[in-house]
Amino acid sequence: MxxxxxxxxxxxxxxxxxxxxxxxxxxxxxxxxxxxxxxxxxxxxxxxxxxxxxxxxxxxxxxxxxxxxxxxxxxxxxxxxxxxxxxxxxxxxxxxxxxxxxxxxxxxxxxxxxxxxxxxxxxxxxxxxxxxxxxxxxxxxxxxxEGRPVTTETGSYPKATFTGKRRPEFLATKEDVKNAINDENVILVNSLTEADFNGETDTYARSGHIPGSVNVFFGDFSNPETKELYDDEALRESFEKVGALDPNKKVITYCGSGIAATWNALILNKLGQHNVAMYDGSMTEWTADPALPLDKVEK
Missing domain, CATH: 3.40.250.10 (Rhodanese-like domain)
Structure with a gap:
């Protein structure tokens, strides 16, 4: 297939x-x-x-x-x-x-x-x-x-031949993110909670968010009752309001350590935005460098 x-x-x-x-x-x-x-x-x-x-x-x-x-x-x-x-x-x-x-x-x-x-x-x-x-x-x-089959038997497949070529444009580095802060053609999407984004938590070496980034929480896209994704119209709303679906923009998603950011990247791809990179080091790497800027949301 x-x-x-x-x-x-x-x-x-x-x-x-x-x-x-x-x-x-x-x-x-x-x-x-x-x-x-x-x-x-x-x-x-x-x-x-x-x-x-x-x-x-x-x-x-x-x-x-x-x-x-x-x-x-x-x-x-x-x-x-x-x-x-x-x-x-x-x-x-x-x-x-x-x-x-x-x-x-x-x-x-x-x-x-x-x-x-x-x-x-x-x-x-x-x-x-x-x-x-x-x-x-x-x-x-x-x-x-749903009562579908479950097993404890260990699965296995024959060894395969993998020949795909690496796509460096899918990965954003710390330097890429630094350059994106003042680039109006790039949307930085923080995939963490609003509290993390605002700087109200102490998970990382420093709190806050990368300057210029917008917050789209990765946990808002599925129905907690059915566990299924909401329809595309509902998914689209979260990203449209921050400009991340603009076909003329590049999007870089980030989170804590490059996990939740891939979920946002996947949803963006599903909605037709394919110019998306993921910042692998995310807040773990960024906050560990005291020379890098962070913003907080004052209430």
Missing amino acids: SNVPLIVTTEWLAKRLDDPKLRLLDATTFLKQPENGGYYDVWSGKEAYEKGHIPGAVYADLLEELSDPDAPYKFTVPPRELFVNKISDLGVGDDTYVVVYDQGFATVGAPIIASDWASRLAWQLNYEGFDNVAVLDGGFPKWQE
Whole structure:
């Protein structure tokens, strides 16, 4: 199958579980904000995968195996060779198509309905030149709620050949963001909560937002009852009001460490805005450099 949708339903996936060209990837990762504040804790979702997953799925470890092990920040894009070797081992190659899902919604204890771990892996595949990838709307929780099959049997696929070419324009660096602050042709989109954007939290080394950026919270796009994305008209409203759907503008999304920002990037792509880059270092990298500016919203 070619040209899969960017986002697919559980029904769509259920009809294709036995397709030999399907590669189903469980990208579950967990994040929790410490009760006393400060930087969040993250851990691999491999144990959750082993306790139950969609039949046929293999576990794709974003934290331990699909990030740069030598980078100063978690979830930094890995060297291409590392990524290609690992994703090939998982069976993703030129004659396959991929559906990615995750098992939890953004945080532990205060769930946000957004499959941003899945969108992170989908974004990495796009960045490395692989287009035939979709994110499962509603993820594993929706799949379970519908009574669809779940297994503890470990999935596997034959090693594949991955030849896509890296697309550097999908990734924004710290320098790109610095240049964008005073560039009227670039929209910087902060994907975090309003409190984070305003500078009311202490998650990062410094609080606030990158000057000139606008706030579009990544957790506002799905219905908490159905776990499905709202329709395009509703999705469009959030981005139109900040100018991010202007075809003449470039958009750079950022968040805490390049996860939630990929969900916003995915929604933008769904709405037809394809000139989108994601700032991988995001607030973790930006706030660690005291020379870089931050703004706060005074109330």
